[in-house]
Every structure is written in C-alpha cells, then in structure tokens.
Amino acid sequence: MKSTLSVVIITKNEEHDIRDCLESVTWADEVIILDSGSTDNTLLIAKEYTDKVYTSIDWRGFGVQKNRVLAYASCDWILSLDADERVSEALREEILNAIQYDTEAIFKIPRLSSYCGKFIKHSGWWPDYVTRLFKRGEASFSNDLVHERLVFETNAAKLTSPLLHVTYKDLDEVISKINHYSSLGAENSHHKGRRGSLTSAIAHGLWAFFRTYIIRAGFLDGAEGLMLAISNAETTYYRYLKLLYLSK
Structure with missing residues (x-):
C-alpha cells in the first residue's frame, strides 16, 4: 500500500x-x-x-x-x-x-x-x-x-x-528578528533558571561573531557573510542583556 x-x-x-x-x-x-x-x-x-x-x-x-x-x-x-x-x-x-x-x-x-x-x-x-x-x-x-x-x-x-x-529578506527583517529572537531566547533561558550579565553579553556576542566569521568561514560568503556574523553577534549580545534584566 x-x-x-x-x-x-x-x-x-x-x-x-x-x-x-x-x-x-x-x-x-x-x-x-x-x-x-x-x-x-x-x-x-x-x-x-x-x-x-x-x-x-x-x-x-x-x-x-x-x-x-x-x-x-x-x-x-x-x-x-x-x-x-x-x-x-x-x-x-x-x-x-x-x-x-x-x-x-x-x-x-x-x-x-x-x-x-x-x-x-x-x-x-x-x-x-x-x-x-x-x-x-x-x-x-x-x-x-x-x-x-x-x-x-x-x-x-x-x-x-x-x-x-x-529568510532575512532585507535589513528591516534582520533588525526585527534580532529583537524578536533575542527576546525569545532570553525568556527561554530565564525559564530554565539561567542568569545574564553585561560581561557574559559582551563575551558571548564576541564569540558569536568570531565563530561565525572565522571558525565557520563566514568570510567566504562575502559581504553577506560579514553582515550575518554581525547580526549573530547582536542577537547573542541582546539575548544575554535581556536575560540580565529578566533575572532582576
């Protein structure tokens, strides 16, 4: 059948x-x-x-x-x-x-x-x-x-x-999704009992950029690869900052 x-x-x-x-x-x-x-x-x-x-x-x-x-x-x-x-x-x-x-x-x-x-x-x-x-x-x-x-x-x-x-059809959508997914990620982490700090926000944001652009060869994707690495870093940075305020 x-x-x-x-x-x-x-x-x-x-x-x-x-x-x-x-x-x-x-x-x-x-x-x-x-x-x-x-x-x-x-x-x-x-x-x-x-x-x-x-x-x-x-x-x-x-x-x-x-x-x-x-x-x-x-x-x-x-x-x-x-x-x-x-x-x-x-x-x-x-x-x-x-x-x-x-x-x-x-x-x-x-x-x-x-x-x-x-x-x-x-x-x-x-x-x-x-x-x-x-x-x-x-x-x-x-x-x-x-x-x-x-x-x-x-x-x-x-x-x-x-x-x-x-996905991410233009820069307006990139900025919108940075805000949206950083908020959802912070809420998800908060529900699991995790806490954020300014130091962790900076450190994780820098690591997200380095991992995307260097370790994962984002530089081979041209200008969009650099843009993607930056937006990944921003999403991560704001997720931990939002988690910091949720923790308070």
Missing part, C-alpha cells in the same frame, strides 16, 4: 511567505495549518490550498504549537515546515522515495538558507540539517519556547536534496 504524507505548518502573519510554501507542497496527501492569531491575509491564502486550517491563540512557544499541529495529522508520515521554507523539486522526489521504500522512520534534511537575497554556503549555515520528516507517532517536538527540536529514540537517516529557507 502506498504511504501517505501530511505536511504540517504553524503560522502567524505569514502572508508574504505562506503562498510559496504551500505551492511547493501541493503534491502532499494533506496540508494542515495551525494559526496563532494572524491579523493579515495568512488564513485567506491558506484556505486556497487546504480546508484543514485551524486556530490556537493560546501561545506557549514554538515547541508546544508544533506538537499541537501534529495532533491533526492523519497520514502515515509527517513533514514539518516553517512558512518561509520551500520544498525543491529534487527534495520532493527524494521524500516520496524515502517514505515509500526506505526502512528508516526519521530523516534529517539539509537546509539551504538565504540572507538578504543570497544563499549562504558557509557561516555555519550549510549544511544545516533539520529533522523534519518522520513516521507519525515516532517523534514529537520539545516544549521549548524557541529553538525547539524533534525528540525521537531511533537513529535518523539523511536526505541529500536541500530544503530552501528564504
């Missing part, structure tokens, strides 16, 4: 990304959207592609929300996507082959991400393996507020075709 695939996506105000994401998975057996209170056209666009659109505004973090959307899936396999990701044609064929003929239950997918219009091949961004394809019931997400991960007990095989990640 042919194996079936559910694509699950959580959203909030994703009108600029969700159409391209959904266009890339029209071949799936079902697509499920769980929205957390969009005020733009996200839901209208989503309903053009699927009738399985749900809402849950009791936001408790990315991990909890991704586990909630898993509960709606009914197919044999699940592919978890973010709204700014797209499944390439090569990846589509590899996924269909894997769920039909492979004996593994969990798969990692290499993710190729863009920064201000350029796909980044170094800086620690490639190959950025993300575990997103799995048999239903074989895995679930950690309940972290941000940087959630898939939790499973078996080994994960690797696919080779990239999942395209169209």
Whole structure:
C-alpha cells in the first residue's frame, strides 16, 4: 500500500511567505495549518490550498504549537515546515522515495538558507540539517519556547536534496528578528533558571561573531557573510542583556 504524507505548518502573519510554501507542497496527501492569531491575509491564502486550517491563540512557544499541529495529522508520515521554507523539486522526489521504500522512520534534511537575497554556503549555515520528516507517532517536538527540536529514540537517516529557507529578506527583517529572537531566547533561558550579565553579553556576542566569521568561514560568503556574523553577534549580545534584566 502506498504511504501517505501530511505536511504540517504553524503560522502567524505569514502572508508574504505562506503562498510559496504551500505551492511547493501541493503534491502532499494533506496540508494542515495551525494559526496563532494572524491579523493579515495568512488564513485567506491558506484556505486556497487546504480546508484543514485551524486556530490556537493560546501561545506557549514554538515547541508546544508544533506538537499541537501534529495532533491533526492523519497520514502515515509527517513533514514539518516553517512558512518561509520551500520544498525543491529534487527534495520532493527524494521524500516520496524515502517514505515509500526506505526502512528508516526519521530523516534529517539539509537546509539551504538565504540572507538578504543570497544563499549562504558557509557561516555555519550549510549544511544545516533539520529533522523534519518522520513516521507519525515516532517523534514529537520539545516544549521549548524557541529553538525547539524533534525528540525521537531511533537513529535518523539523511536526505541529500536541500530544503530552501528564504529568510532575512532585507535589513528591516534582520533588525526585527534580532529583537524578536533575542527576546525569545532570553525568556527561554530565564525559564530554565539561567542568569545574564553585561560581561557574559559582551563575551558571548564576541564569540558569536568570531565563530561565525572565522571558525565557520563566514568570510567566504562575502559581504553577506560579514553582515550575518554581525547580526549573530547582536542577537547573542541582546539575548544575554535581556536575560540580565529578566533575572532582576
């Protein structure tokens, strides 16, 4: 019998990304959207592609929300996507082959991400393996507020075709995400009982730049590599500063 695939996506105000994401998975057996209170056209666009659109505004973090959307899936396999990701044609064929003929239950997918219009091949961004394809019931997400991960007990095989990640489209989005993710990261660390300080903010920020630009060869990504290293450093710096004030 042919194996079936559910694509699950959580959203909030994703009108600029969700159409391209959904266009890339029209071949799936079902697509499920769980929205957390969009005020733009996200839901209208989503309903053009699927009738399985749900809402849950009791936001408790990315991990909890991704586990909630898993509960709606009914197919044999699940592919978890973010709204700014797209499944390439090569990846589509590899996924269909894997769920039909492979004996593994969990798969990692290499993710190729863009920064201000350029796909980044170094800086620690490639190959950025993300575990997103799995048999239903074989895995679930950690309940972290941000940087959630898939939790499973078996080994994960690797696919080779990239999942395209169209993120940080311009500098406005870079600045917005620095603020957003540094706040979420600080809250996540605070909930785990960690404390911040000005010294740790400076030290971790400098280390984030050095690791991205030198150790992970961000300099090979040109101007965007330098910009990425700086924004990584800023995100880290502000995360620890925000943690300092939360600790107070």
